[in-house]
Amino acid sequence: MLITLDESHRQLVHRVRDEAGEWLATKDTDQYRGGLDMAKVHANIDRDFDNYPFVGWEVDGEVVAMMALIDPESDFWSPEELAQPQIYISRFFVVEHGKGYGDALLRAVEDLAREQGKSWVRMNVWSTNTKLHDYYLKRGYDHIRTCQVPGRMSGALFQKRIIT
Numbered sequence: 001m002l003i004t005l006d007e008s009h010r011q012l013v014h015r016v017r018d019e020a021g022e023w024l025a026t027k028d029t030d031q032y033r034g035g036l037d038m039a040k041v042h043a044n045i046d047r048d049f050d051n052y053p054f055v056g057w058e059v060d061g062e063v064v065a066m067m068a069l070i071d072p073e074s075d076f077w078s079p080e081e082l083a084q085p086q087i088y089i090s091r092f093f094v095v096e097h098g099k100g101y102g103d104a105l106l107r108a109v110e111d112l113a114r115e116q117g118k119s120w121v122r123m124n125v126w127s128t129n130t131k132l133h134d135y136y137l138k139r140g141y142d143h144i145r146t147c148q149v150p151g152r153m154s155g156a157l158f159q160k161r162i163i164t
Contacts (some may be wrong), residue, residue: 002108005054005066013054013066014042016093048091055112057105065105067092075149076124076157086120086159087113106139113162122159133158 005013048054052070056063068091072082087109094102113121125132127146136158137143147155 001058002105002112003056003058003063005056005063009054009056009063010046010049012063013045013049013091013093016066016095017041017045017091020093045091055105055109057101057108059101064096064099065094065101067105067109072122073124075152076147076155077122084120085118086122087116087118089121089123103139110160110162114164117164118162119164120159121162122157124154125156125158127155
């Protein structure tokens with residue numbers, strides 16, 4: 001079930017982000033590696049938590065997947081794209097991989113976009129994580145382009161057209 005996270009979930013988001021970094025360290029990707037300042041990572045999560053809604057997928061009373069629904073990032077998208085009605089995903093984490101939790105949350109957010117009359121669900125993901133790119137491609141998202149923005153390791157832009 002789709003829920004809106006509240007203050008009681010803030011530390012869960014931090015914990016699951018930390019666990020995501022540990023899990024990714026076992027995979028063939030440089031995502032979340034390379035001397036990240038974890039205090040800054042957590043400060044950025046807190047900034048988003050304070051300014052944007054976080055939603056989660058709940059199973060048996062437990063939040064098993066979560067994401068922030070932020071404003072689209074002007075570093076990556078054109079003014080025309082920014083002006084289009086959309087839901088923009090950031091900080092997408094799951095508590096356990098391979099259980100379908102992320103898929104369920106992604107479908108729920110697509111349904112939310114449809115209900116709100118949004119034309120797109122968009123995101124910016126880690127540029128070099130091709131397994132993550134494949135995940136979105138298999139779920140009907142299109143890779144639009146990859147941008148190189150100084151200081152950012154993300155920049156692979158994906159979108160899915162929502163039919164209302």
